[in-house]
Amino acid sequence: MKIITLTLLVILSCFAETAMAQTELMPWGNIRGIRVNGQLMEFETSLRVGGKEMTRATGKERQRPKYERKNGGQVVTTAIGQLDFMETVRDGGTGSAAVMVEVTAKEVTEDGIYFCVTLPGKWYGKAVLQADGLPAKAITAGIAGTAGKIGFRAAGRSLTIHLSKPSAFRIQQNKNGNFELYLPIHEGRLEKGGTASLSLTLLTSGTADTSLVHVTIETANEGRAFDGFGGNFRLQNAATDPQVIDYCLQNMRLAWGRVEMPWRFWQVKKTGNPLDSAHAGKLHPQVQRAMEMAQRLGKMGMPVILSAWSPPAWAVIGEPRFAPTPEGVWGNPLDTASMEAIYRSIGDYIQFVKEHYGVEIAMFSFNESDLGINIRQTGEEHAAFIKGMGAHLQQRGLSTKLLLGDNSDANSYQFIYPAMNDAAALPYIGAVSFHSWRGWDERTLQKWADAAAKLRLPLLVAEGSIDAQAWGYPQVFLEETYAREEINLYTRLLNICQPASILQWQLTADYSVMAGGGIFGDRSPLRPTQRFWNLKQLSSAPAGLKALKVTSDKEDVTIAALGDHQKGQYVIHLVNNGATRKTIIEGLPRNVRSLKVIVTDKTRNMQEEKPATVKNGRAELELGATTYTTLMAE
Incomplete structure (x- = not known):
């Protein structure tokens, strides 16, 4: 058999440059x-x-x-x-x-x-x-x-x-x-x-673009509040999850948390009574760990979202699927003949968590039901579930609301419209939610901002990151490019969507922001990556600051601003996706005299640089190449 060796050599160089490519x-x-x-x-x-x-x-x-x-x-x-x-x-x-x-x-x-x-x-x-x-x-x-x-x-x-x-x-x-x-x-x-x-x-x-960057901020124009950064804590790796969770919870301010409801292990049979087993101390280990995770987050004062991925067989039509069919169809629809049992089963779980773990679940959702991971719904079925489940929880005296959407990405925004336009569903909706895996253009993201504004509800990016397949090539999490693109997206989300929180997928060993400690087979000592420092920097802003209107005249300098005019607190996030350039920021309040400058990049981890002086509402500073910079003023 003829064998031909393929060698493809690609060498790229840029004139008059001395840095490594x-x-x-x-x-x-x-x-x-x-x-x-x-x-x-x-x-x-x-x-x-x-x-x-x-x-x-x-x-x-x-x-x-x-x-x-x-x-x-x-x-x-x-x-x-x-x-x-x-x-x-x-x-x-x-x-x-x-x-x-x-x-x-x-x-x-x-x-x-x-x-x-x-x-x-x-x-x-x-x-x-x-x-x-x-x-x-x-x-x-x-x-x-x-x-x-x-x-x-x-x-x-x-x-x-x-x-x-x-x-x-x-x-x-x-x-x-x-x-x-x-x-x-x-x-x-x-x-x-x-x-x-x-x-x-x-x-x-x-030729590198080193031209001056102009940033304009309107501090008196306040939008929706950003409670702060959040995280997902779906437990999947018993050996390596705990160390990552501990490090993140001990070293990062988190405002929201999301955990799994392991529904298929909570109530295996339709005729069973999961509360009897739970009261008898016969919780499935996966259920117990999930409930304990919710308890831990609740004790830290953050609202907890409960999401179900995998349903018990009795609750859906057909054999439960955990992968798509050859035609690309994911998940299973709920069995409409079992809806009352479904409401009761989920309500029992939420009630048990409240009574025995001291956590009042803030929101409930089926994870990515627009796609079918692993429960599949139409927009109309989603609206009907919100009404039925919401009424059931209310009758039980539980304050838990339903997430509207919790979509697989921003592109499928039409999925939420039936519930948005159903007056009977609105009292049971606690927040609007989507995941940030796809649909990053401004027009699409604005659809979600508009939906939250119309309903006068918080917007949550319940799963934040940039590549849903990255679990299959996890070494990419260590790449500077991945870290920068992730924080660049979050900065755009803050500016366009004005969410109450962005919840990282995940703050466990899955899609980990930590390296070492056996994660993905890396036996070196546990350590934070550039992604961790980006997220810690993002989370370092005071709670409850409101989105401010801010613009940059350079496409490759992404910007978002938060502030509280009465408290005099302001935070500006800038991601420079290009070469080093001087930046002018205008529109700051006259009583602001200095800006703290914090930088994360490939070699700096939330390093505090020389403060930027502010005169007559105007500040000048240099943005380093491919950096994430946060400015803070009080």
Whole structure:
């Protein structure tokens, strides 16, 4: 059988820079550029398989990749159909990185395999193409040829590809107006066990944006209150959860907590009486641990959300599912013939927690029922459940309310509309809730802010983070890029949505903000990561400050502000996603004379820097490259 070794070498450099490059390799295998001194030189690579339309490509939540740091490089292993890929990326000095990819066919395939470089129209829309054997010309779709060197020159950016040997290439333009360069790794038949090869070098250069940043704040324009940061405490790892929970609760101010109701272990049979077993001390260990977790959070003074993931078999239609069907359908609908038993079972749990653990559950929800993790509802069924469950709890004298939504992400906002428009459901709703895994555009996030404003209820981001699949490649939690993108999203959520709390998924060993201690197999000493320090910094603001209107004139400087005009307390969060630049903040109250400056980045953990002086409501400071900075004034 013919075996061809695939070696893909990618070296990127930026002129006139002396700092080590930072290649931004996503855990699914796409390089989206290189940072030099904090400035991202954007482009995106991907591995693509198929015919003319290239319907299969590496991308977020498209495959089940693995990611790790190994032998000085970043390694991604993934698969597209019957092709296995292994990609290794190593930073190689000033503006450079090396990438090796090996592709192996698990079965015979005749699909084309390509290395694709996508050039953003923002920078390369009017680029000039220079390739061996072709005169320089403006980049357009349809250009094709054979070359050993392909270059793109544009104002502020350049990208050159050096191939180890002349190769065919072609250029297409996608629906977003971006140009795509296709380089074949293999075309035609590839036998089972066969591999294919391509090696190349990429050279990029560009000008960093170090222009002045202007921030304007309106301290008298107060919005909804931010109670503070929160956390999820769904217990799943008995050996490693306790140490993470202890560290987070002892070292971070938390305003909200969310725990699991292990419903399928609480009442296994419909005819059973779970209260009798509970009173007899026969709680399932998982139920007992969950109740004790709720008790611990309650004793710390935070409101507790109770969410059910997995139902008992009697409460749903069909065999309970914990994974999607081949058609992609998740979860099971509730059995409408058992609704009274369902209300009673959940009510019994909440009552027992109150009476025996001293915790009045603030809110109840089914986790992500819009999707079916693991109970699936329509918007109309969700509204009906809120009415039925809410009335049942009220009749029992329990103050617990229902979360409206608790959606799997922000995109499915229409799920909450039936209950929003049902006057009979409104008295039982305690807060509006969604999870932040997807749907980050401002228009979508504003839908949730508007819903909370319309109902005059708090908005909760009950699960906060950025990649639901990251549990499958947990070493990504240690990456600076992941930490920055997570806090960048939270800053945007504070500014756009004005939530009462963002609850981290999770503050346990699952999706851990800690490293070591046996977590994900890391036997080194337990220690906080950059993500932990970001969250601690976010949580350090005084409780109850209100959202303030604030704007930044730079897209890559994300900002949110909180304050209390009467108390004279103000907090400003800034995430600089680019190079070091000077920043001017205007609109501060005249009686503010100084701002405490706290910075977290790859090397600093909530480090207090020199205070920023405020004169006549105006402050100047320098934002370091790729930093998270919090300013505090009293």
